[in-house]
Amino acid sequence: MVSPSGRNTECLDFLRQPGLQRMWQLVRKKYESYGRVAGTIRLSGLREEERQALEGLFATNMLGRSDFRFRLAELERALQETRFQVSIKDCLCLLYGDEWMTRQEQREIEQRTWERFCRWALQFGGKEELKIWIEQLSAGLGGGYRVFLECYRDYCEKGDSPDWAIALGALQQLPARNERLPVFAARTTGDPHGLDRSTLAGRIFYWGMLALQSQYRLRSEPDVQESGRTSVQEDGFKETRSTVEADPTSDNTLESISQSEVIRAQYALSGIVLDDISSIVWVAGWGEYAKDPVALPLLAVERLDQAALPSVSEVFVVENPSIFGALLDRGLQTGSPLPFPLLCTSGQPSLAALRLLDKITDGQSRIYYSGDFDVKGLVMAIGLSQRYGSRFIPWRLDAETYRSAVRSHFPPFSEAEIQVLERMQVPWDDRLLEVMRESGKKVFQEQILDLLLKVWEERMG
Known part of the structure; x- marks a missing residue:
């Protein structure tokens, strides 16, 4: 030169x-x-x-x-x-x-950096199960590989990954008895929210916890959920096709209902109790709540003795609090307690709502559900239909009701929402989605209240 x-x-x-x-x-x-x-x-x-x-x-x-x-x-x-x-x-x-530098030189430098990071990460392993997990991650395998890559990017920028050190430190101190996550996080990290799943440290902690439980399963399949290294054109690493369980820390609308139950059980196996106070369900017309409505947190729902609960043949469930209040008002005007339970999910069904439905219904109980004629409302209804099968009965959630209620000035569906409707399948009414797409308008529960009240009064006798 x-x-x-x-x-x-x-x-x-x-x-x-x-x-x-x-x-x-x-x-x-x-x-x-x-x-x-x-x-x-x-x-x-x-x-x-x-x-x-x-x-x-x-x-x-x-x-x-x-x-x-x-x-x-x-x-x-x-x-x-x-x-x-x-x-x-x-x-x-x-x-x-x-x-x-040439691509080959770039790959060599990246490989050396990756190896240094993996050695650095391994020093926090402590327990043998965690060391095995980290070695699998270093090979581009194992549950939580995506969060491991996030830590690698931090390491490349800062020379370390504080979130990795925090999470691995907490994994060395799992409680011998049940301890609520914020309390455990405050004790081990100094921050009550330091291990929330919305944080990188919380996601690392989650996957490390599964590794300690030996519950994550690695299998070679073409359908990748937690894939290995990205392609050599992307960052110099050869692509690895590996699969573990889909990441349950995601918040997909349909999947999150059942996933939240799975996640709660996984934490419980490690002695960690997740929030069971914020998840609530409004209920009236059932047992000691026959007259006045009450908001039950998940904690109270889980403590209910299912064997001692009064049996019910039917339950009415609504999505919106305004409808819950209107139905309750009409029922109380009779001066008699409601003859069947009335539940309000206040939007996406909470775990408290689902667990209460599980407990107060049996294989013969009918669950009448009414929601909005929009994407979110249908997604909720489909999710409940999948969970409860033939026990789920749509309540004025059909093409006939929609057609009678829709008006030209109602809010329109966006183009993205129309595309979602085109991909949906509604098992209880083949015509509903077609009618909604043709009209292009949303219809909310408040706009069919009179129809709901008519059915409600008939059922009350």
């Missing part, structure tokens, strides 16, 4: 002349791709300044030419014959600095 002197400046001036800029951009890509002097470059649509610069460099007549093709080996010889006597690699280093 040219020596670090005034000749470097002269050489750079020569290389940076406007007529060679486009050529060097293509040469850089080609050289990075091959890692050596190989391949052919084609320049088309040549400008006059490019013709002059190429003619001087290659010592060839460019008069009237609109394109020029050359092999990198020819460029290498031409550069050696200049007064600077440089190579293509010398020129690329001068033009783009010492950070310029």
